[in-house]
Amino acid sequence: MLYRTHQAFGLFCTSVALVDITHTPIFSLAGAGALALSAFASPLPDVDQPESTIAKMVFPLAWACELLHITHRTFTHSFVAAGLWFWLAFTFQKAHIEIAGLHLALFPILFxxxxxxxxxxxxxxxxxxxxQQLFWPFPQRYAFYLVSSNGIANELSKYVFFVAFIVVAFYSxxxxxxxxRAIFAAVHHAFPIFPLA
Incomplete structure (x- = not known):
């Protein structure tokens, strides 16, 4: 998938996690921090591909991948690499920082x-x-083989996920x-398939 598709899907997943798991309003300091981090973290696994947009943005990490001979869709696309993010989030689960008198919880942002x-x-x-080597360092690769990484489905899904993110943000x-909420109630009355906040 392409850079913007990863960002759109990442923002959608992050917004759902904010609302349903951490119960953090999207329109809050922690919500904004989480969305900003997601815009960076969601394309980050492609840092192992030197010509990718994210590799050019964080070239020291891209150089480290080259020095360590980390090839595309191996370590950075594994549950081990993702697990490091979860470890970081739960390490700082109860941590707060204070900004201009406001207490900011780090867990929603990191998680x-x-x-x-x-x-x-x-x-x-x-x-x-x-x-991708989900269980790195084991060499077996896993995929569903449904779409190409830069085809029409990729381009279309970018817009679908961005609209889905807007809907979740509006719901939040x-x-x-x-x-x-009154607008949601009216839409829900007309189209009951939409959730009622």
């Missing part, structure tokens, strides 16, 4: 933005025809703002 954002890349790459706002 929803970092861990879920990173894992979203691995999940959506499973649709590709190229396999509905949980905070009564006037938005």
């Amino acid at each position: 929803a933005g970092g861990a879920i954002g990173y894992l979203s890349h691995i999940a959506i790459d499973m649709l590709n025809r190229m396999g 706002l509905a949980l905070q703002a009564p006037f938005v």
